[in-house]
Amino acid sequence: MRFFKDGPSIPDDLLTARDEGRVVFFCGAGVSRARAGLSDFFGLADKVIHKLGVPADNPAYQILHEAREIHKRINVSGLISADRIFGLLERDFFVRDIEAAVAETLQPTEAVDLSAHQILLDLATTPEGKVRLVTTNFDRLFEDCCDTLKTWQSPHLPDPSRHSEMDGIIHLHGCVNKGYNGAEGDGFILSSSEFGRAYLSDGWATQFFREIINRFVVVFIGYTADDPPIQYLLEALSKEVGKLDGIYAFQSGLANEAATKWLHKGVEAIPYAENDGHKILWETLSAWAERAKAPDEWYNSVINFAKKGPEQLEPHERGQVAHIISTVEGVRKFSDGDDPPPAEWLCVFDPSRRYARPGYAGGFGEKGPFVDPFDLYGLDTDIVPKQIDPDDHFKKREVPSTAWDGFAANKLDRQNLKDDSFSAIRGYWATNVSSLPSRLFEIGTWIMKVADQPASIWWAASQFGLHLGIQKRIQWKLECSQKNARSVTHQAWRYLFEAWERNRESFYRDWYELKATIDKDGWNSAVIREFAAINRPYLKVEQDYWDRLTPPQWEKNIRVQDMLKLDVEYPEPIDDVNVPDEWLTFVVRELRKNLEHALQLETELGGYGLNTISPIIPDDTPDGNHYTRMHGLSGIVISFSSFFEYLIKFDTTSAKQELKAWPINDDTIFSRLRIWASGKSELVSAQAFGRVIAGLSDDAFWNSYHQRDLLLVLSKRWCDLSKQTRKEIENRLIQGRSKWDSEDDAEFEERKAWVTLTRLRWLANNGCKFTFDLGAKTKKLQILAPEWNPKYAEKSAESMEGRIGWVKTETEYSALLGEPLESILGKAYELGGRKEDFLVKNDPFAGFSVEYPIRAFSALTNAAKRDEYPEWAWRTFLNAEARKGDKPKFSALIAERISRYSNDAVAEFVRPASDWILDISQHLSSSFPQSFDGIISKLINVLRSQPPGS
Known part of the structure; x- marks a missing residue:
């Protein structure tokens, strides 16, 4: 989480651990140098x-000088350690004199700025x-912030296993006395020999840190x-314990460089920009x-600006909200009260919404502004996705595997599982x-609170459930909730619950x-x-x-379809189902219930799919579209008709009873079935x-x-009908x-007459004799439909189903x-194109160009004399396969x-002309x-004369 846009990103685990009192802060020379102006280890050595x-x-002077020169030349520090300089000084000076010089060097001014130390004390509390603060600095600036704090130093260090003892300022390498004229207790750890005893031979400092x-x-x-x-x-x-966990270090520089510096030491670096004297680091630590x-004030301030909605915030501010909902206490504060942050935050917590494909806003046929969900919901810790061409509708945007997911169980969730979670x-x-x-x-x-x-x-x-x-x-x-309060949202949720219930059940059904x-x-009955x-x-x-691309807002006239897309889904058809005769009645009855359910669902959604x-x-x-017949609503209607037809053959009595059970107030599914079934003379009498x-x-x-079904059954049964029945239908x-x-x-009037004429003529053409003069009636109706x-x-009576297949070119x-x-x-253009059969394209000029190329070319030349250069004709002529075999x-x-x-004339057909010259260039260039x-x-x-992009 970042406190500032350009500040360091502090890991959630670290923030949570500090809130729980599980963090020990180790403070080095950079803390005393930041605002108090004291020296670092090399600066201290120089002054001493x-x-x-x-x-x-x-030698001590020369090594210090050489260390600085190396740093200037290759910008790498640490090749010569400052503790070696103090080790060399101990050869020529008494330790007490060295320590006195160190103490005197570290003495602060009266107006020293202790704000950096106070920040660290606040964080360590x-x-x-x-x-819980450990420092390797020798100064007493932490004590100057609060003189009531307990201080520890070797050999009297607290026992970390006793949490009650871990309280106060721990001077791991010693501390100056109050007069700043020497060291307290056992002195300072300055030289390489003293470091060796503390961390290697005696190892007390290593043991303490462990x-x-x-x-x-x-x-x-x-x-x-x-x-x-x-x-x-x-x-x-x-070297002792291998990889270290739960150790962090704030490090200036670029992320990769910072991580590399600490990686081999087993420490996770927290990088930040070094600009302006580490300003952003101390601003971040101060905010922390x-x-x-x-903490309550901070939580309230973040949650209050979260109520504006994620779209109004910066990525790092959304990141603060993400941090809040990463802990149990944080989510409780986030959802507390009657006015929690809005539901749009779901798009931030869900990585699939943050990384959703961008595009243009607006409904079908509209093109509104370009919207990238990542700009509205992305976090500062997210990997910035590559830009996508909004017109490339097939390009996908993958969600990085490392993307934060607020709905996935995190480490703390797994650590605190209860028995009822299994x-x-x-x-x-x-x-x-x-x-x-x-x-x-x-x-x-x-989610419950913002469900409306x-x-x-x-x-x-967009969720499976x-x-x-x-x-x-x-x-x-x-x-x-109150009756009629936002009933449209209530209805939408009920649709969701129903769909999810089906998802849950179908998961186990195959x-x-x-x-x-x-x-x-x-x-058996259970199987059926x-x-x-x-x-x-x-x-x-x-x-x-x-x-x-973004969630809808509440409006007075909002509809269910503004919030979600509803459709009736039909299972894939099942082939080769052989139902024993004795179970047919039961199967047909159960499948009819499915049709009734389909009718109810389709009607509820507007009835568009019933037509x-x-x-x-x-x-x-x-070339009929058999896929359409066997899938969707058509598929289950036709499948039902097949089972019903078997039932008619096996048990006509049961079939008649089933027919009576069909709803009579439906003009779609069951009207179609009733029309079709009425064509079965063994099931439905003429009367x-x-x-x-x-x-x-x-x-x-x-x-x-x-x-189609109506006309076919009418023509099939027309001769069996009584004269009175025929007259009624007529x-x-x-x-x-x-x-x-x-x-x-x-x-x-025109449409009515047209449909009547069409049906009467078809029936007459298919053997139906009328009791009236069809010719006279036709003339009368044609006045309305000339x-x-x-x-x-x-x-x-042809099917209105879609047709699929390859378009054939007819060149007759x-x-x-x-x-x-x-x-x-002109005649070729008139005869060309698709007529009654849309899967056949007529192109007589193509055949003419192949068989009579000279006359076809003459027709083109004749049109050119009239300044006419039809592109379709030149393209047909030049692209004909026969042109490759023309004589030079x-x-x-x-x-x-x-x-x-x-x-200008050639520009009309320059593309086909260019393709043609490529095909015949070899023999034309050599012969002519x-x-x-x-x-x-x-x-x-x-x-060259064409405009760019033409």
Whole structure:
């Protein structure tokens, strides 16, 4: 977490450990140098050398000078350690004189700035008021901040295993006396020999540090990785225990460089910018200290600005909120009260939303501003994703594996698991979902509180499900809320719950497992119920990614579809199901219930999917779209009809009873089935057939998607019907359909007449004899629909299903042979394109160009005389495969003719002309080089004259 935009990112584990009083702060020379202005170890050595009057030819003086020169030359410190300088001084001076010089050098001014030391004391103070701070500095500046603090120094150090003893300022390397004229106690650890005894031979300092890291988290502040205390402390220890955990060090510089300096010592570096005297470091530590002194105030301030919504905040501010919800206590504060931060924060906590694909805002057909969710919800610790071309709809944006996920169990969650977080072999937790870790449970509490906000529903729609405990709490809130309060959001949640329940059940339901059971044990009532459940349609809920890149806001007229995308999903069709005859009645009844359920779902969602059911009687067209017939709603209707047809053959009585059970107030699914079934004479008598047709509503009778099945059963049974029944059907056909709402009167009359004419003509063409004069009635109706043609009736009973297949090019050109030269192109254009059969493209000029190339070229030349250069004709002629086999003389003729045309004229077909010259360049350039040069020059000039990008 960062306190400032450009500040160091402090690990969550460290922040949490400090809040829990589990951190010991180790403070080096950089702390006393930052604001108090004291010297670092080398600076101290330099001043001591001058105070002692060490001559320039003394080894200690020379080594100090050489260490600085090396640093200047290669910018690497630590090659010569300062403790070696003090070791050399001990050869020529008494230790007490050296210590006195050190003490005198470290004496601060009266106006010394102690703010850096106070910051560290505040950070080192636990919630219980204990101070856990170790310093390798010799000065007494920490004591000057608070003279009531207990101080420790060797050989009298606290026992880290006794937490109550770990309280006060611990001077690990000694401390100056109050008069700043010498050392207290056993003196300073200055020279390499003294460091060796403390960390190696006697090892008391190493042992002390080992006890600390076994029980506490350690933070180094004011050190470099090459400082003598660090080298002795960590390198000796790392050899003993290997990798070290829970040790951090603030280090100036770039992230990679900082990490490298500490990596081999087993320490995690916290990098920061060194600019302006480590300013950002101390601003960060100061803010952290303020948080330590008044945590509740800090939490409240962050949560208050979180209420503005994540879009209004900087990435590092969103990172502060992410830190808060990373602990149980933080989430409780975040969700506390009746007005917690808004549901849009779900998009921050969820990495899949932070890294969602960017695009343009706006619904279908609209192009609003460009929106990148990462800009709105990204964290300062996130890896910045690569930019994506908004027009590249296939490019994906992957979520980094290291991306923070607020909904994933973290280390603290796993450490604090309770017994009810585990499933059990028996008892309550054997059949119920285990409890969430405490932190995730509290996030569920917040989700419950913001559940009435559209953003929460929009986010939830992209999830496979939510924990059942959270779902139940949301349901409870909906039930307890005021009646009609935001009922649209309540309805949206109920759709989600229904969809998630299906997801949960279907996870354990598989046809192949059931088939294995059937193969082993056969069919029974339980198997049939499971078979029907596998084939049962269900609600599918998704987030509408196309229309919305960000969550919707609450508006008075907000709709369910503004928050989520609803659809009815149909299971994949099951092939080769052989139901024993004795179980057919049961199977058909259960599958009919599935159809009733589909009807209810589709109607609830607006009924749009009910209007495109494929005909039950298949079309004979070989390129019909069989996928459409066998999938979706059409698939389960046609599958049901197959089972019902078997039932008719096996048990007609049961089939008749089943037919009576079909809903009669439906104009879609069951009207289609009833129309189709009425064509079965063994099931529906001629008299009953008339009642079925008469019982169809106007909408069902005139539904264009019912038309194929209706016309086919009418033509099949027409001769069996009584004269009275035929007249009733005839009258209904002649009377025509009803007028639609807002339909223009003139258009209505024309359309009604058109449909009536089409159906009457088709029935007549298929053997139906009418009791009225069809010719006279046709003439009368054609007055209302003058453009109607009898040929339109030929395909009235064709399926309205989509057709799939390869488009075939028909190049038959006989109609062009008798055309005058000047009308060949016009006639070819008229006959070209797709007519009745959209899978056949007519291109007579293509065939003509192959078989009669000279006349085709003459037609093009004739059009050029009229200043007409149709691109389609030149493209067809030049791209014909036959052009590659033309004799060089004919190719030269074409090239020379094109070369004489104006640049603007050739620009109309420059692309096909360029492709053509590439194909024939070899034989043209060798046989007619002048013609070749001419066409090449022409094409180059034309292409140069084209605007960029054309």
